[in-house]
Amino acid sequence: MAKVKKTRRASDRRITSKEVADLAGVSFSAVSRTFTKGASVSAKTREKVLKAARKLGYQPNVHARSLMTRRTELIGLICSNFDNPVFMEVFDLFTRRLQMQGLRPLIANLSSGQADDTLDTLLQYSVDGVIVATSNLPADFAQRCRRANLPVVYAFGRPKAPGAANIISSDFLQAGRLAGDLLQERGYRKIAFIGGPTTTVSTGDRLAGLTASLEANGLEPHTTVYGNAYTHEAGLSLMRQLIRTGGMDAVFCGDDVVALGALDACREAGIRVPGDIGIIGFNDIAMAGWSAYQLTTIREPIADIIGTAIDRVIELINQPQKKPKTVLFDCSAVIRNTLRPLV
Amino acid sequence: MAKVKKTRRASDRRITSKEVADLAGVSFSAVSRTFTKGASVSAKTREKVLKAARKLGYQPNVHARSLMTRRTELIGLICSNFDNPVFMEVFDLFTRRLQMQGLRPLIANLSSGQADDTLDTLLQYSVDGVIVATSNLPADFAQRCRRANLPVVYAFGRPKAPGAANIISSDFLQAGRLAGDLLQERGYRKIAFIGGPTTTVSTGDRLAGLTASLEANGLEPHTTVYGNAYTHEAGLSLMRQLIRTGGMDAVFCGDDVVALGALDACREAGIRVPGDIGIIGFNDIAMAGWSAYQLTTIREPIADIIGTAIDRVIELINQPQKKPKTVLFDCSAVIRNTLRPLV
């Protein structure tokens, strides 16, 4: 970055509380107090200050304040799945909910760069807490946060590494079971599974749920294949492969984008869904409802997860000694047209 | 939010430069200097400091620093189109590119709340500059930024209000013309237009471009209809309407999501694309390339726009007196299967 200019033009400066104080004819701690809620100021002074502030266009400087309060109202938001449409909803909700609580997200885009820098940056900005909304995160991240005394909660997934952590997520096992039940009660028996990267816990859990549901009836997954990412492309090619092999009558996709890819593979192969093969996804992204797809899928309660994650991180900020906790939400089925009707 | 705990446990505190200085046996300005690039420190002291810092896990406090440097390295990023898939790519690029320049985005999600608070918040956090990546923004936003002495650049659209502003965008007129040319050289003559909200400048410009292209051959748009948002739903119902009316042989959609909706409307009506009707979109979102759609569309050079917008805002931060400037990028065609081949 270019060198900072030294010359400090008058216009460059922002209004300070001193200036407001002068205009209002009060001490500058009075200004500070009218802007810190809960502080002791008479209605009269507050009025004077507010008027002066308005006139000058004064805005208290959060950074200066944070030096004393040790609060920045900044929450580090760690993301990486910028290629999955579900992220749009997640992101929208996170930024809005945080805003509503008077907090601001400081985004760390993990797709680029190393995770190490990421934590350093968050530390430099003294974020009050961190919410992790990605799964491909170095295992020791939580540890490092703890060492730095930084509250951290995981949303939408749990860290691979074992050990206590604050986790707010949907119950992937239950989701997998739900998918399995749904499929079976519609008469499907030879159920294949298309998962995401084998390294992600979420994929494993969903498969485990499916397997559990099948085992209850003495069945087991017909085939399981994995893509190296939750993408349309992966779903497309994996489904083509499955079609070539054949033998299954339904497939549970670990993610909607993958399911849509699978659906497109069927379309091009002339396979009818749900006539020939049933398909069920996970996430309920917007496109799943588009008329071209009408994908039956499992929906996680995104808003609940996000709301709870935010509440939890606030709680931890105020009471850092609180014990780690895991909250799992049940998922629900969204029935559309890629599964045949109940038998 | 709950009241801040008063008690300040030792563990609560972050390491300060003083502590590093003590451990390293140097003055604490030495610490500061080793962390400010371009400062004068001998290799030996820097080594000592770095070692101590590493041992203690020290990270300089950006907020304290910003008090003196008058730089926060924070850029306000104003967004609102969290429902359009194109946003994912935009957002990913913005956050990454900013990160690469040593800047951090402070997101303002305009979907909720008033724009007034938004600017106030950005001011409180003393962002160094603002990038507006949304079009539905109160007209006076730029004015208010100027009054507050805040560099602001508009990316992906220009403010409705006239007046000088920094605008980095694609050339919607050229894009519209390109679409028109493409359609005509493939023999389409009765071309309809599906736009977004009539209030957005972008829609108007795209239509103007199309019209210009048609006029060159003595034609004019066959029909123009507008949705109240750039959504699949809007495209679907608008296209159904168009189909009912009939008479056109092609349609230019102001946005890809709309185009996909239109495509689905054709599919359900049994209309063949591009056989019966040609369809062209705008944006080239990921789904446009999915095998179910294979949408021919116009692509804006998103990465260029974002890169330039960032460069521009940095430029303005360093030289606030720079005159406003508009940079428009040409769009290009992405030919897939929703237009019939060249005649």
Added chain:
DNA sequence: AGATCATTTGCAAGCGCTTGCAAATTGCGT
């Protein structure tokens, strides 16, 4: 009016850092 208590206010000491300045150190030529 005077005494008593609750509020409100200003003062000043920080918060963790940068930076101009002058003193201390270093390198180098002779």
Added chain:
DNA sequence: ACGCAATTTGCAAGCGCTTGCAAATGATCT
């Protein structure tokens, strides 16, 4: 070994704000 210039260093004065404390003001009751 000595002198001089170029570096390096520590000191101290901020940056804009919060907050404990004590002084000042206001309210309330005899």
